[in-house]
Amino acid sequence: MDTAPRTVEANGITLAYRAWGPEDAPPVVLLHGRGADSADWADIAGPLAAGPRRVYALDLRGHGRSDWPGTYAYELMCDDVHAFLGALGIARTDLVGHSLGGVIAYLLAQRAPEAVGRLVLEDAPAPFPLDPPRPRAERPDGELSFDWAMVQATDEQRNAPDPVWFDHMERITMPTLLVGGGPASLIPQDEIAALADRIPDARMVTIDAGHLVHETRPKEFLAVVEPFLAE
Template identity: 40%
Template sequence: MRTVSGADGTTLAVRTSGPLGSGTTPVLLVHGMGSDHSTWRSTAALLRAAGRPVIASDLRGHGRSEHTTDYGLGTFADDLRAVIDALGVGQVDVIGHSLGAHAALRLAMDHPARVRSLVLEEVPPMPRDDADLAEEITMGAGLGERVRGVAALLRNPLPVLRSDRAVGEAVQRQFAAADPYWWDRLARVRSPALIVSGGSRSFLRPDHLRALAASLPGSDFTTIDIGHSVHRDAGTEFNSAVATFLGIGRS
């Protein structure tokens, strides 16, 4: 692990593999809330085997990155830009899960030239209006998801133990306000995107993710009916979708 300075000087922990200056576009991996870079082990192995440089950062308040008082959704995106700037990388492919996918999408909105392509796994959209708020489209978890989460915690408790409990409250507060302008800004994204839904077993309704995909120019949509943590609970299927989308293994 190495450390770099985030958008406001917050210390961020980053793991890299492969030569970043080789001319091959690196892949930036961004974990979800309560997790860290280690959640991407199988995906990172796939990418390394294909000769792709990999950057895996711990979001602020997670893993070995610094805890802070600013957990703004825009700040997470600014941190991603700071990471690739610090590493001297001009453009990246980004694979993000949940909060990390939301941050990756904001990065693509704000700095479209820096993102070549996006894989957005279970990305929570901002509520558009009172109807979305009433549905609590980004909150909650079913029994099955909670059980799978407990099992994952027992296997590897460190990411949860290291994460700042204040992140969840701060993020939920921001998703509790309608933001139709966020949807308007999707038109700024230039990169092709793959939206991965966890299907009916996820607390994020697939129809909302389909609406997001329809609002993103040049996006694809796929469902792997396993729940919110697709890469964790259906790693083979997830990695296959990633490989196809990124063109890994093609002659």
């Protein structure tokens, strides 16, 4: 894994990222789940880069080595990723998002469809209000690798997401692959099926791995994602 520190200024903050593969190869951007960072993709990025592809993995705002500005929203994180692409001169990329990263990925696909070639959503929740609402979480003791304010802000939006997010799923017209983690996942799999029904050019596969599909079963994950990206 390329561990050389890389940063870029985008959307008014500093975003940290890792990169693999030839610089002139087709790009793919990986977006991690909540509480993780770009290192979460260590087992996935190398094989994707061998495609060959230029693979980028971000630390989202409030995570890892990126800025922790104290202001968080899914829409802001989406704007960060869009600005990241602009800062690196990437006009169009394939996009893979897990969980929180999947929500950011489908918002970007709605808001800037010209920037996304193919879309992979790994165990990403649909924007349905939680019933019952998620209670306010208590901060664990010790140092964290992410900003606790980010957890509180994203919990609020997870409880009451903007209904426009689901209404605009039909704007996602690029080929889309949804990867569900099966019954052991903390994400209700009928939500993933609802996204697959709503997105016009979507297909859904299930890998019985729980929520952390690419981490728990990286070979199986790559076996469905690599052919999809190569189509």
